[in-house]
Amino acid sequence: MKKYRKVIEKFIEGVLFSSSTITSLTVILIIVFLFREGIGLFHSSPIEKNFVISVSKQNPVQQLNANQVKAIFNQDITNWSAVGGANDSIILFTTNDITNYYSEEELGPNLENLPQKLNDFIVANPGAIMYVSGKNLPKGFNGHFIKIKDISVSDFIFGKYWYPTSDPIPSYGIWPMIIGTLLVTLGALLFAIPLGLATAIYMAEVADMRIRNLLKPVVELLAGIPSVVYGFFGLIVIVPLVQQMFNLVVGETVLAGSIVLGIMALPTIITITEDSLRTTPKSLKEASLALGATRWQTLVRVVIPYAKSGISTAIILGIGRAIGETMAVLMVTGNASNIPHSFLVPARTIPATIAAELGEASYGGMHFKALFALGIVLFLFTIIINFTVEFIKNKQRRT
């Protein structure tokens, strides 16, 4: 009987143990899957799968970088000599242009002559650059493919342009979003830190029990309102307000995002700060008061220094909340892909970009991979934040 019970206890302990490993497992799986889907962006050609950029065999140009290709197709570069070729003007060609050169009869009812005509075209136009599907090219095609430099991590992070669907070469530069995310977060903190700390101090040190019991549920409710409702409120109320106040063309700005995010970060900052203020031992406070200090002096000289690490944790977690917030920001910041230079212009953030674009990106394509790579960046941001908090906690434990 006793042995039987022991086995049961061991079994249950095993079940409990396995449950407790799930969070760790999930974190690991998140890392694995983000990288699995996102890492493919790097060290692969930026052109969509199966498509090629080709020039005539006689053309000496072998390799171009993404910006050169873009400039060529935007007609900023119109002569081959600008990219190291002969002095010959560039003729742009994509598959859709074929009907400008050949009639439908020539191409055949099911475009069966398309490969042949593509070849004819490149033979007739040695200065052409073609962006076509590799499947449509015939055997013995009279051209060679241009090698295009792979996307590097630094192109991705520091690239200034995000045109994920532009042809022939999309741009996956996330610098505007990094700046956008940080700027919106900074604005939110400028708003949330003073308000949050003041409220927390009031709740912990000034207000009597009755008022505190009224404030507590208010903070809990602020934390409980869904982010999409904040976004909706921001869209209907704060965006027009910002627009009128600063006389702007559009109210969807960094500032609107910062205000909404600031409100959303308040509960985090208030709750954690209040808890940490409360951990100050009574004896310390009473000693200070007994020495003739006022409550305010005690607060500034004794309580806040004692709760310093808790307050920093509160602010950092507030940052974490603001950086990762998706829906509210998506609805109020305007999602322009320029680098924002002030609080009064539209901007887009990393999470908002993922939410807005993943639905349109085809599974496994470059755009899809780029959005997962954005997810990796966001994940790294939060990991840094979490480890900072962890570091502060450990330091506090040791002292």
Added chain:
Amino acid sequence: MTKKRLIQKIVFTTFGLISLMVVGILFAILGFIAIRGLHVVNWEFLTSMPEDGMTKGGIFPAIVGTGSLVLGSMVFAFPIGVLSGIYTHEYLKDSWFKRFIRMMTNNLSGIPSIVFGLFGMALFVNYLSFGDSILAGSLTLGLLTLPVVIRTTEEALKSVDDTLRMGSYALGATKLQTIRRVVLPVAYPNIITGLILSIGRVSGETAPILFTVAAYFLPKLPSSLSDQVMALPYHLYVLATSGTNMEQSRPMAYGTAFVLIAIVLIINTAASLLRRYLNKKVKMD
């Protein structure tokens, strides 16, 4: 009054006013949505399908959708979360392993919800081929809530006096018996309220369901776990930003926002009432 006292008075009054402002912000949001949304909400709104490009009719499928997602995620997150909380708090001694598990749980709770959305899409929708489905959405939401449930459980267990445990051991009870007969009966009111509060959070999440389950417009009820559903928060997002006729669907948006807020209000109130009631009962036993 000395200068010191005057400064204190000014500072504390300012802090009081700022706190009042925070209260004001909450009531501004609640009031605004209640005033514009309340008259939209009636029985028909809650129980009929959306019509005419979502400018008329109701939000019934979104309510059912959110309901099924909440249920699905809770079935997954509650048992695992509570068991995990019990293990880390009652079994694990302060060791590197406990700190590691704590750290991972904290990490998980700090990960933005949109990253959960990406993860859910990559793992459940694509890799495990669940497709856009209640199953994929529920599992994603369940993982998102897990840290909350674990922390709630741990907090509840922490508040149980250690003398109770010691007393139980002294009477010869095993660890499991102590947890079942002594610790949990005292801790369960706080665990349950925590669980209820996490329902509120799950019902309002949008980003994790965007790519795992949520349907833009689907005026029918789900019949299995592999169906897509509409959901309240996503429905509000659609109505507010991308409806075909945004001006005319505005009342629908206010109504949906009101329902979402009402859910949070009801859940928070229910949780605190239940906590009070159960704690009283535990004390009387």
